[in-house]
Amino acid sequence: MTTPLRRPGKCWKRRARSAIREVPAPPVYLRMVNEHIDRYGVAPDGRLYRASNGGILLSKEYTAVWKEARKIALPRKMANSPFAEVPYALRKAGISFWLRCGMDPAEAASRAGHSVAVLYKFYARILDGRREQANALIDRAMREAEGA
Structure with a gap:
């Protein structure tokens, strides 16, 4: 099973701006993505993740959320280590x-x-x-x- 992957406004490595790259995805992953879409929907332009105002999610925003999530999800020793330090x-x-x-x-x-x-x-x-x-x-x- 494959799903087209687009990167709006950006170019993939050495690919045309309009290129679509097929990405094979196992059924379990597709179920997870579909559950996410059912729960949260998508942005008007089809993006899966977006800022709270609906706009483009800036790296500083998801990095801040990532840091907080690590504190919640990981034991203190791991959260204070370089383990999964960045998304x-x-x-x-x-x-x-x-x-x-x-x-x-x-x-x-x-x-x-x-x-x-x-x-x-x-x-x-x-x-x-x-x-x-x-x-x-x-x-x-x-x-x-x-x-x-």
Whole structure:
């Protein structure tokens, strides 16, 4: 399942201003987004998140909310640490999660809007140490091939 992703008034990396990038989204995520829309609606121009007056949400506004949310959601020790210090940390955590779940790195790179080279540059340590998992995948595939 995919959903078109637009960035009004801004250009994606090396893409035309009018470009739409397809972003595959798992059903559980789409349900969460739809529940959010059912509860809060969208801005007149279709944006999912907006300022309380309906305008564009400025980074200083969501950063302030983020800081307060961290105090509420995290234990004091974590809230006082660099853990998830900025909202962008969620993107990195999400990509790391995909890779840890075993998502193909090329697919993860595509979903993140990266090249595979960029993905490996920044996420190599997530992919490291997976020898046993790789051996199990090869072993299973070889056993299936022998049985075919």
